[in-house]
Each structure stands twice: as C-alpha cells, then as structure tokens.
Amino acid sequence: MRILVIEDYRPLRESLTKGLHEMGYAVDATGDGEEGLWYATGGQYDVIVLDLMLPGVNGLQILKAVRDKGCGSHVLILTAKDTVEDRVRGLNLGADDYLVKPFAFEELLARIRALVRRGYRQKHPAIEIQDLHIDLTTQRVRRGGKEITLTPREYVLLEYLALRAGEVVSRAEIWEHTYEFHSTASSNVVDVYIGYLRKKIEHADAPRLIHTLRGRGYLLGEKP
C-alpha cells in the first residue's frame, strides 16, 4: 500500500516515514507544500497523511486540489490545531480522518489500515480466500491452519492482491501501489516477488491461488 506523508517538521516526517516503511508500506514524504501538491495529485496513493501548516501551499489547499482532481486517495489530516472549527473545516473539505498531535503511532497505523480497507470496500479486518486467511491488523497469514512467514515486501504484495481478490490486477497497478516514487527497482521485481509469494503460499496438493493472465496481470482467488 502506498502512502504519502506531507509534514514540514523534519523529525516527525522522518520518524513516520521510517515507521510506515517498516510496516511494509511504500512511503513518499515531503516537507514542502508545493512538492506535496505535485506528489498528491500525480501519484496513486492509498492514504495521504497531511499536515495543515506547510510552507508554500498549505494543507487545506492540497486537500482541495486532491478532491477537485477526483483522486481516490484517502486523506488523514495530522495537525496540532485541535479546535472544533479546524476539524470541521478539514472534514468538510473532504478529509477522511483527523488526528491531533501528539498522537500514538499505533493509532495512526490503525487509522491508516482502516482507511486502506475502506478504499477497497473491505470492512472486515481479516480476509478469507478459500483456505487462505490474512489478518490485516497483525499481518499474519495462514493457509489451511498453517502459519506462513512472509517478508514485509511479500506481505504487502499479498495484501494488495487480497484486497482486490477476484479482480485482474496489472503489474503497473501493483507497482503503483506497493513501490515508492524514488524506488530504484524496476517493475520486473513484481514478477520476482510474485514468484517468492507463490513458493510460500502454494504447494502441489492444493489448488492454485495466484493466477497469471498473460499480458493482463495477476489474479488472486478463483479464476472467473
């Protein structure tokens, strides 16, 4: 899942980037309003974590631009302003959530997870596909009751495919949603990681879960 962090206070921005990245999210971060606007309106972000007081363009302007352009990103406002008017103004301009500084990193994570689920119309915090069980909160994966250990990168790939289970997902979409803007890897790594994932969740005496549709992409679940 790809997240954009727009926060001008450097220590906070760096910590959030590091923390979210370690949880497997692809994170782009900037401390400048104009750069943030460019990222927000140009990329396919699942969640944008947005500070309101920014140099250049302020947070509410970015929010408005994102909504005017019809981007599907969910926006979580992160600010030290906690008056009711501030919250109402942010939510009325199209923000999806509001978190007041200082906050618990756990809470920010939980809210980001909820926003991601909302983006894929997934209300339940766990996904079941045949005998595959994915707990979105603890990031634990089981197949047929057997625990499967995944690297963060593999987990993110599986989570994205699971959230869009039953749909054909193109390699470009996977790339857009799981890799950072500044990533040095090429989109071929998607195929490599699909290979790793298959090795871990599939075995000879069970039905296939990840299907390859030549020229179109991948599909998790039953082939239509």
Add this chain to the structure above:
Amino acid sequence: MTSSLRTRLLIGTIGGMALLLAGLSVTVYAVIRHALVAEFDVSLTSTAEILAASVEFEAGVIDAEFEEQHLREFNDAEQPAYYQVWRRDGEVVCRSPLVGAHDLPRLHGPVGAPIHSACRDPHNHRRLRAVGLTFVPRTDPQDQDPPRRATEQDALVMVVARDASRLYGQLAFLRWLLLGVAGATTALALLVAAVVVRRGLGPLDSIAVEIAAIREDDLGTRIGQGPLPGEIAPIRDRLNALLSRLEKAFDRERRITADVAHELRTPLAGIRATIEVALTRQREAGEYRSVLSQCLEITAGMETLVANLLMLARLDAGATTLQMERIDLAELADSIRAPFAEKVAARGLTWENGIGEDFVVHSDRVSLRMILSNLLDNAVEYTASAGHIGITARQAGDKVEIAVANTGCTLTREQAAQVFERFSRADAARGQTGVHCGLGLALVQEMAKALHGSATAEVRGNTLTVRVTLPV
C-alpha cells in the same frame, strides 16, 4: 455622603424646596400676624385714648367718670373687655366692673407712648391683648382759674385689655394652613421628583444592564446602540473603546496561546513518533543512539522555544535589567558566529562582517548579543543555499544602525511587514531545519525596544535587510 445618585438628587431638590417653602411660610405668617395685631392694637389704643380723655383733673382730684356709650363694651360678660387706672404711685384710681378683685398688668411707660402686651384673662384665662397708656389727665375746661393744673407729677396709667382669642385663633389657623400647604407641596414634589429622577436616570440603568450582560468570552458586543442623553454618550463611547481594546488584547492572547500550544505539540509529536517507531522492533545499538540524539535535537529546539517565550514574557512585563557598557560591535558580531558555523558551511553560505574596527556602542551586552544572534540565526535559516549574509553598522546622528542582510529572500513587501509579529512565519510554516517558529524577530524587536531603539525590515529584490537602530 449617600452613594445613590437617585437619593442624592431627591434629597437635594426636595430639601432645597422644603427649606424655601418654610422660609416663605414664616415670612407670610410674620407679615400677616404683624398686620392683624397692629390693627387690633390700634383699635385698642383708640379706645384707651377716648377713655383717657374722659378722666379729668379737678382741683387736684381725679374724676374718672366715663360716658355710658363708652362703657357698654366693658360690661358685656360674653366678650369681656377691661380697663384699670392707676396713679403714678400705684394706687388704683378705678377699674372696670368685670375686673373684680383682680388686677390687670400695670403697663407704664413715658407719657403719650402706648405699650402693647398680651396677657391672660384673670377669670377664664382667655388670651387678651392689653394697651398701657401713661397720660396727664385733662384739667376741667370749665374751671377758668384752677388752683393747679395737672402736671407730669399727676400722670395716670391706664390699661385697657380686650379679648383677643379670635385674633389668636385666626393666627393659629393661618399657621396650620401654611404648615399643611407646605407639607402637602413637599410630599407631592417628592412624588413628582421621584418619578422624574427615575426616568432621568433610566438610561444609566439600561446601560448597566447591558454592561452586566457582557461575557468575558464575547467581547464583540457594544453597548448603548440607541440614542442616549448627552451626559451618558461620552461614557458609552469610552466604555465601547475600552471593550474594543480588551477584545483585541484577548484575541491576541488567545491566538498566542493557540500558537504556543501548536509549537509545543509539534515537537512533542516528533519525540513520541520517533520513540514509538523505534520501539516497534528490536534494533541495533547504533539505531537507538541515533533515535536518542534525534530526540535530544528536538528537545533542544523546544528549550529554545520555551526560553524565547519566557524572554518575551519578561520583556512584555518590563522585568529585564540592563547593564550598559562599552561594547566593540565588530568583536561581538564575530563572537556569535560559532554556533552557526556548521550550518553556514553545510549550505555553502558566505558571511561577511562589514563592521569597522573600533566601532563602539554603549549598550547592554546580553541583550545586544541576543539581538545579533537572533538576526544571524534568522538569516542563516532563510538564506537559500550558496547565498550571502552581511552585517554592517553605521552611525547616524545620535543613533547607531546595525543591519543584517541576506540573499535568497522570497518574502513580499506585505510579508516583510509582518516578520516582527509573534509566530508569523512568512508562509505559516517552518524554515529549513524545522525548528523555527517565528519568535526570533519578535524577540529582536522587543529587545531593541527595551534598549530604547527600534527594528525594521525591508525587502529589495531578493535581499532581506533587518535594521536595528539603537541610541549610542
């Protein structure tokens, strides 16, 4: 001294009026009483004179034979009148029959001058008025050659008294009438004045109600919007002006409190997120070290913020003490560079100290150091990479002007005018390092003021120049 304006007005007007009425009543009574008594006395005196004319002195003998028509009055028991005649030595010559065994008061004075007095009826104690007439009796005119004519030695004293209860009754009625009229007038006036005063002071009451309705969290209301009497309008205007000033001061306080909260919350969020992210998993010792030093960096920023806020609060309260001394400005400017040297080098900035040698100012070293340090800090923060920072000083009359200029300024003229406001970052956000919160230049200005100087900012092209003017 009564505290109520209403009571004071009522006491003043009604008291004054009652005093006037009393004075007027007493005067009217005195005049009327004098006239009535005088009239009564004149009639009494004429009776006495007629009776006196009837007394004859005949060969050394007093002959007091009064004619019947004159005596009629003195025999009426219903409305008695009395007379009595004495010799000079006090021997009674005659008295009217109704006097009986009693004596009238013997009123004697010089011959021909009647003396008036009030007295009591010896029988029924009614009030009488009496006149005493000392006279020389007439010598019988028919006696052509009297042996001796009456002289002063033979003068007699005649007292005539008459019932004056009617007169005194009338006077008593007049007294009560005047008292009643004055009392009733005062009472009525009190009623009227109470109404008038209440209506007159009504606008004060309504203003008081409006003032009482003002809450401390809503100072936007203004009192006395309707027409008001000329005496109250200035009070209303002053109060409204005071409200405006209070509202502005409260707004400023509220904004600063919100800004302070914001400025403290952001680094707190930074510390918390940094620590929490570090704790999400087991890490290498080196990583913990870097997290700790990051937290230390954040707390240093917070310390600066708190110190600046405290300094501003002290400057606001005028609680700073100055120690004026001679300071070599170029030397001081060089000494403040050290903390910024790393940043200056990292961003490729150039620094030029253009202050001439032996440029001496008379000022407080601690304050001046903070001013220069804040100016340099601000310049380093907002100069674009590879920019230039210059500090110069010049003497202008009895003032010293210190100027710090930096290139790479993106402020507009309007923004430059606001740089001295607290928490006013040019674009409401932090500078390069993320620790600036818009207090530095506010401090510079307040300290310049404390040193009896001033601070101005000017943008020309992409160069921002902040000038501090101080007395020599």
